[in-house]
Amino acid sequence: MPSLLLTHPAGNQNVRAVLAATEGAGQLARFATTVAAFEGDAPSRLLPGALRREWLRRRFDIAPAKVLTHPARELARMVAAKAGWQGAVRHEAGFASPDAVFQDFDRFVAARLPGLARTHGLTAVYAYEDSALHTFRAARALGLRCIYDLPIAYWETGRRLMQEEAERLPEWAATLGGGVTDSAPKLERKTEELALADMVVAPSGFVLDSLPASATRQKRVLTPFGSPPSSVDERSSEVPDPGRPLRVLFVGSMGQRKGLADLFAAMRLLEGRNIELVVLGSLQESPEFYRRQCEGMRHEKGRPHAQVLELMRSCDLFCLPSIVEGRALVTQEAMSQGLPIVITANTGGADLVIEGRTGFLVPIRAPEKIAETIAWFDDNRRELPAMKAAAMRHAAGYTWQHYGELVVDAIRELD
Numbered sequence: 001m002p003s004l005l006l007t008h009p010a011g012n013q014n015v016r017a018v019l020a021a022t023e024g025a026g027q028l029a030r031f032a033t034t035v036a037a038f039e040g041d042a043p044s045r046l047l048p049g050a051l052r053r054e055w056l057r058r059r060f061d062i063a064p065a066k067v068l069t070h071p072a073r074e075l076a077r078m079v080a081a082k083a084g085w086q087g088a089v090r091h092e093a094g095f096a097s098p099d100a101v102f103q104d105f106d107r108f109v110a111a112r113l114p115g116l117a118r119t120h121g122l123t124a125v126y127a128y129e130d131s132a133l134h135t136f137r138a139a140r141a142l143g144l145r146c147i148y149d150l151p152i153a154y155w156e157t158g159r160r161l162m163q164e165e166a167e168r169l170p171e172w173a174a175t176l177g178g179g180v181t182d183s184a185p186k187l188e189r190k191t192e193e194l195a196l197a198d199m200v201v202a203p204s205g206f207v208l209d210s211l212p213a214s215a216t217r218q219k220r221v222l223t224p225f226g227s228p229p230s231s232v233d234e235r236s237s238e239v240p241d242p243g244r245p246l247r248v249l250f251v252g253s254m255g256q257r258k259g260l261a262d263l264f265a266a267m268r269l270l271e272g273r274n275i276e277l278v279v280l281g282s283l284q285e286s287p288e289f290y291r292r293q294c295e296g297m298r299h300e301k302g303r304p305h306a307q308v309l310e311l312m313r314s315c316d317l318f319c320l321p322s323i324v325e326g327r328a329l330v331t332q333e334a335m336s337q338g339l340p341i342v343i344t345a346n347t348g349g350a351d352l353v354i355e356g357r358t359g360f361l362v363p364i365r366a367p368e369k370i371a372e373t374i375a376w377f378d379d380n381r382r383e384l385p386a387m388k389a390a391a392m393r394h395a396a397g398y399t400w401q402h403y404g405e406l407v408v409d410a411i412r413e414l415d
Contacts (some may be wrong), residue, residue: 002411004147005116006126007032007135009074009105012061014151014203014225014403015327018126021404023062026409029120032109034074034101036060036067070108073101092183102131104359110134117142124411133189135180136196145414148197149239150207152326155179155190157210161196161324161346165256168365175284179324194218199414201407204348208350220396221410224351225315226400227332230392232313240316240381245276248374249315249339250320251308251330255284259321259344264294265367266321266374273378280308312337316384317377322347323364335395336389358391 004027006014011033018098020118022028037044037059048054077096080088088096100279109127111134114124124145129152136146152158162180166173173180194200194211199219203210208220233384241244248267252258260279267277280300283290290297300311312318318334327348331341342357343349353361360376362369377384 002027002123003029003121003412004124004126004411005030005032005109005113005120005122006173007105007109007131008128009034009102009131011036011058013400014149015128016060017226017400017404018149018407019060019062021401021408022122022126022411024067025406025408027301027408028062028066029122030066030068030116031060032070032105033058033060034069034105034113034324035065035071035078036069038064054344054393061324068109070105073104077101083277086353090261091181099130106131106134110138113138113144114142117144117388124414127193127409129190129193130186132193133196136193140196140213145198146196147201147411147414148193149201150194150211150326153207153210153324153348154194154212155182155187156212158324159187162257165323168384169256169261172256172261173378174347175253175260176257177255177284179257199410201410204325205350206346206348207326219410219414222404223403223406223410224398225327225329225332226403227336227395227398228309230336230338230396231309232336232338232388232392238385240384242381244272245274246374246378246381247276248276248318249278249280249312249318249334251280251312251318251334252320252328253284254279254281254290257323259323259364261293262365262367262370263319264297265295266370267294269367269371270374273375275374275378276312280311309333309337312339316381317359317374319343319370319374320347321362321364321366322368332395332398338392340377340384340387340391341358342370352394354390354394357387358394359387 004022019031019387035058037055043055049159080096090097092099122144124147125135125139125148128149158179162176194215197218201221201223203225250263254260269386277297311393312334316338320328321344323346325347331343331349344362345363346364360373362373
């Protein structure tokens, strides 16, 4: 039976699925993270309401004795982000930047690894992009297998696509995020992480296809994310009133990595039609910048997850024409709430599209095709009830339990 150390600096939904699955399979020896909350601990009892809820977002359903924490740098990041101390969290340079948190955590795990290997008879470590290098180096020295979770397209592919976008749409370059400006040392770390890995776990074929030709030794495992449960009765869907606007929803960071410039261009082509674009996401530029790009766009601010799902249910279809992703979980969330989808294969969700039934695939960088597809929905509103039901059924076939089982099976098969 494999004996596994699972590591991640934060612990998002897919990490929790791996944690639950490996613990349930008897594979998990220890879980390492930065901050971990447990029901009944001192902060849970003493913090006021909003802070307590924030603290409990770091709760893990596992015995506290199995969790190793290294909280200082991550707590500094959280405080700096809340206080607006931009210098402290500046990309790569800040003491409490995400890069600094990840590297500090990675070094902590690597230092603890020899003792953990002796005490627990470890056979493998499971780490994530940007926090795996020192851990994998230490694991290799101990003869342990290295499992690398790559949640987004490999950096060479992502950087190439983003540089092309910066040249194609220079006014949107500032919205592309850190991938374009990552330093040479950071990219070298990513390259070595992959080289040290025995197995690569990825959420989509798009991510696996992005791996370089040099990555031939690594076992590759495809593990699509799970979907949230639906809160919609598929029988209740009605044909949208032709007198009201067709509501098209975009959810994500408001930059061109998500293809927002192309969606705005598509909406300009649709001017005069009874169609409303609803955008939920964080600004990457000034409000005036977005108004110049799409004057009629309705911007919705961030909100608790339950309210995001409520907003989804008020819309008719979901559009995410991303240039590069890993697997945009928000797509499955939208489908679970009854929205057919218009996405690119680069979202990592090509398997979510049953063409003409759950939605449509469009090429990247294709405003005309996006406009044509949205216009089809506007002209064929009577198709929406059946497509909404099909989207919910298809999304329900992807579960977090199955995601975790795929990882567990792959770990068992790793020699």
